[in-house]
Amino acid sequence: MLRWIFFVILYLILGFYSLQAVKTASRYPWVYYTFVALSLLVLGNFIYQFTFGSEEGRVLSIAKSYAFGFLLTMLAFKLMTVIFLFSEDIFRFISGAYQKLFGIEKKFTFPERRRFLSMVALGIAALPFGALLYGMYKGKYNFKVLKYTLEFDDLPNSFDGYQITQISDIHSGSFDDKSKIEYAIDLVNEQKSDVLFFTGDMVNNKAEEMHDWKDVFSRLEAKDGKFSVLGNHDYGDYVDWNSAEEKEENLNDLKKLQKEIGFDLILNDSRYLTKGADRIALVGVENWGRGGFKKVGDLGLASQKISADDFKILLSHDPSHWEDKVIDDPYHYHLTLSGHTHGMQFGIEIPGWIKWSPSKWRYKYWAGVYKELGQYINVNRGFGYLGYPGRVGIWPEITVITLKKKPLA
Known part of the structure; x- marks a missing residue:
């Protein structure tokens, strides 16, 4: 049970971070809200299956297995996104600190996120996301x-x-x-x-x-x-x-x-x-x-x-x-x-x-x-x-x- 709680907590933390990339990269609010809805749907299904789902004589029923598979797929997407955002945030922090120490206004402010980098992050994150989906659809019987x-x-x-x-x-x-x-x-x-x-x-x-x-x-x-x-x-x-x-x-x-x-x-x-x-x-x-x-x-x-x-x-x-x-x-x-x-x-x-x-x-x-x-x-x-x-x-x-x-x- 503890490992599933860990997955849920990690999912929420990475989800909040990766939403920043979606928000920065997309000019359309519906993209952001669709990503939020999809993330919550995957998480909700996972929690339901592992809380109320039937074992049906197996450690993981097929439904539970897929619930875990979709959660893992979304986690991979978010993790790859976060790696890029974190590297950018290090740069933003250094830039903000420089402005505070040597700038005219002497105050600490984060520079805005760069849309191009967020788009690159989402594009690269789509690779493991697509691979894991393919693995569930075709790869397991290849x-x-x-x-x-x-x-x-x-x-x-x-x-x-x-x-x-x-x-x-x-x-x-x-x-x-x-x-x-x-x-x-x-x-x-x-x-x-x-x-x-x-x-x-x-x-x-x-x-x-x-x-x-x-x-x-x-x-x-x-x-x-x-x-x-x-x-x-x-x-x-x-x-x-x-x-x-x-x-x-x-x-x-x-x-x-x-x-x-x-x-x-x-x-x-x-x-x-x-x-x-x-x-x-x-x-x-x-x-x-x-x-x-x-x-x-x-x-x-x-x-x-x-x-x-x-x-x-x-x-x-x-x-x-x-x-x-x-x-x-x-x-x-x-x-x-x-x-x-x-x-x-x-x-x-x-x-x-x-x-x-x-x-x-x-x-x-x-x-x-x-x-x-x-x-x-x-x-x-x-x-x-x-x-x-x-x-x-x-x-x-x-x-x-x-x-x-x-x-x-």
Whole structure:
């Protein structure tokens, strides 16, 4: 609750400041009053949704998610405006102080705001405003297929050219367009990969969120099977329950749903993928996350049935597990597949030039493929979205990885 109060207070403070730019830039009073009305409408809807809105079994219902999204959009607009106005006010203060010290009238007065600078501020502020609106309207379903080829010295010969598809962070409780999800499922199947991995967060909180999407996701195909693990949201830790038994029943319902969809859910356990006489060890851990996130993943328990000499693929939802526990493990996990970060659903990515998101301030490994100590991790940017109902620059991802035998030198 405190964080929402903070957003409201910040919104009001920035709103008062940004109104000065609108008032200075526009010659028409109706523009000013329209901006005031729009600001109050967005704020009023946010307060209503988070005070009286129904939870409908989710941390954020779709209505609440959009209320937060529009508030965030207006905040971004106002913040950019304020940055320009504040810089101008510093100049105005210095100019006023100079007049008081060295001017003829020896009094302190602020020079008037410059209309041109206010117009520039509003123009630049319109960029993040438009981007965030686009992210809610189009960006959240702008699915991208990202392909990687990874080479290994000790890859079993039969798996040379073996293709993996990974999806992560479905967050089905946030979806609001079935046709877009059906398109994405078709896109996954078009890759015709040998195996499909899902690395956690099927729902926001409750298994019932997946009921309307079960038939759609049941269409996922992979000839060697579909395998999954749980993410932090799958345990129902972020919503109130009437009893511990109710919470446990929800988790069991989700596990059952995964089976009905066709996933082999791996809970601190392992499987083998075989081709002829060769095999790959597939290890799946329950969620383990740094900080306050659930830590029930047990890498040692999950690997009891496999050999240290096996080529290994690890499914682990949170990439902090790889950094803190996996990299230095003597078993050497060749490839880890994770998700969780969503790339914060906002950033800038231009291949070969720039890759940035606020997510990097929290996670060292936050999106894409990384290599440490001869081991790889792919951090999937996520299939769905949570909180802000959109994506800007960090698009929903379907990962395709081809395993290759490294040629002899």
